[in-house]
Amino acid sequence: MSNFQQIFKNGLWDNNQAFVALLGLCPLLAVSNTVINGFALGLATTLTLILSNSVVSLVRRQVGSEIRLPVFVLIIASIVTVIELIMNAYFYELYLILGIFIPLIVTNCSIIGRAEAFASKNPFAESFIDGLAMGLGFTSALVILGAVREVLGSGTLFANAHLMFGEAAKGMTITVIGDYEGFLLAILPPGAFIGLGLLIALKNVIDKRLAKPATQTVNLTMAAKKT
Amino acid sequence: MASNKKLILNAGLVLGLFSFIGIGLVSFTYALTQQQIAENERLFVLKNLRELVPEHLHDNDLLADSLQVSDTRLFKNERTVTLYRAFKGEHLVAMIAQVTAPDGYNGSIKLLVAIQENGQLMGVRAVSHHETPGLGDAIDTNKSDWVFAFNGHSLSDPTPAYWKVKRDGGVFDQFTGATITPRAVVKTVLKTLQYYQAHKQTLTQAAAVSHE
Numbered sequence: 001m002s003n004f005q006q007i008f009k010n011g012l013w014d015n016n017q018a019f020v021a022l023l024g025l026c027p028l029l030a031v032s033n034t035v036i037n038g039f040a041l042g043l044a045t046t047l048t049l050i051l052s053n054s055v056v057s058l059v060r061r062q063v064g065s066e067i068r069l070p071v072f073v074l075i076i077a078s079i080v081t082v083i084e085l086i087m088n089a090y091f092y093e094l095y096l097i098l099g100i101f102i103p104l105i106v107t108n109c110s111i112i113g114r115a116e117a118f119a120s121k122n123p124f125a126e127s128f129i130d131g132l133a134m135g136l137g138f139t140s141a142l143v144i145l146g147a148v149r150e151v152l153g154s155g156t157l158f159a160n161a162h163l164m165f166g167e168a169a170k171g172m173t174i175t176v177i178g179d180y181e182g183f184l185l186a187i188l189p190p191g192a193f194i195g196l197g198l199l200i201a202l203k204n205v206i207d208k209r210l211a212k213p214a215t216q217t218v219n220l221t222m223a224a225k226k227t
Numbered sequence: 228m229a230s231n232k233k234l235i236l237n238a239g240l241v242l243g244l245f246s247f248i249g250i251g252l253v254s255f256t257y258a259l260t261q262q263q264i265a266e267n268e269r270l271f272v273l274k275n276l277r278e279l280v281p282e283h284l285h286d287n288d289l290l291a292d293s294l295q296v297s298d299t300r301l302f303k304n305e306r307t308v309t310l311y312r313a314f315k316g317e318h319l320v321a322m323i324a325q326v327t328a329p330d331g332y333n334g335s336i337k338l339l340v341a342i343q344e345n346g347q348l349m350g351v352r353a354v355s356h357h358e359t360p361g362l363g364d365a366i367d368t369n370k371s372d373w374v375f376a377f378n379g380h381s382l383s384d385p386t387p388a389y390w391k392v393k394r395d396g397g398v399f400d401q402f403t404g405a406t407i408t409p410r411a412v413v414k415t416v417l418k419t420l421q422y423y424q425a426h427k428q429t430l431t432q433a434a435a436v437s438h439e
Contacts, residue, residue: 062241063245064234064237064241066238067238070242071241071242071245074245074246074249075245078252086256086260088267089264090263092267096271160369184362184404187359187362188359
């Protein structure tokens with residue numbers, strides 16, 4: 001497996017920031033009440049991850065280990081603020097929906113986590129791809145959890161898609177369960193915790209199934225990882 | 228010792244450099260986008276106002292004819308309330324007040340309340356709020372038609388004693404599972420109507436002054 005493939009596999013599955021590393025729970029739990037909310041925040045987070053990983057990787061040799069954390073925080077905060085300002089100016093409609101979630105990206109530990117654990121030790125190209133892969137993994141977690149909560153909570157999928165994709169997307173909303181009374185718990189914060197827990201359990205079950213027929217190879221890769 | 232000092236100095240310099248770059252980047256973007264952002268916000272307010280008071284009803288610039296008023300009795304929590312007034316010639320057609328309901332379920336709810344010259348409500352809109360998704364957020368026109376129920380009501384219809392949600396013995400629906408949010412909205416709309424009634428005279432007169 002090539003280096004980049006490994007990075008993608010890590011970001012999307014093996015070290016998924018939401019399901020495995022359990023990082024970025026604050027935005028994950030706050031915004032995953034619908035698919036569209038989750039998707040939009042996921043994209044903004046991915047963009048931040050790509051930019052912060054790239055910048056951190058570029059300056060990794062200039063920044064001593066004593067001050068790397070404050071420098072990373074500065075870089076990430078500047079990037080997020082710039083993204084927020086640009087969205088506010090040129091994508092105002094989207095900003096109105098996502099506005100309050102954008103500053104939340106700063107609180108996403110997975111961004112500084114990747115800066116520290118990966119970008120500060122790896123070349124530009126790898127760091128860029130790592131940001132993309134981790135971002136996509138986080139986005140898919142948000143979308144899946146959003147889908148589960150939206151279907152259980154209000155019986156729809158892709159509600160309010162027009163806020164993101166314009167009026168043409170109004171027909172995108174799928175009513176999964178017609179005449180649904182709504183299941184409030186799923187929409188409220190406890191539903192996010194319960195849903196996340198169930199999804200992590202599901203992922204672990206899948207991992208176990210996958211591991212069974214190929215115990216040998218898994219052990220080998222585990223050994224390889226340790227070295 | 229000396230090398231330690233140098234290390235510290237170096238680290239400080241690098242940190243300072245990055246702060247400068249960060250500040251520079253943010254300030255530069257801010258300067259670049261500030262005008263566009265202000266324009267967006269202006270257009271957004273205007274769009275909301277036009278939804279309540281259609282353009283053909285008035286011939287003035289709503290944003291230019293705005294007033295900052297304060298009324299410590301009715302709007303206790305706000306220092307000033309912004310009022311937009313719509314005129315046709317010299318006659319007041321309607322007034323739109325940007326008021327805040329301080330007692331929403333999750334903090335304050337910003338509302339636009341449009342009142343026709345005769346005291347009838349033209350419409351109410353929730354501009355910003357943090358109410359519970361799926362429950363309290365039904366005050367949003369994107370989510371439900373609830374706020375349209377205010378249209379056409381006034382201080383005499385129903386009388387103030389009935390300006391409450393149904394659970395409190397009034398005439399306005401609450402939504403399933405959420406009473407606090409509609410209660411807060413109803414209360415603030417009533418207060419705005421009372422403000423308009425008390426100040427109607429001054430509001431129309433101030434018009435004549437600003438149009439001279």
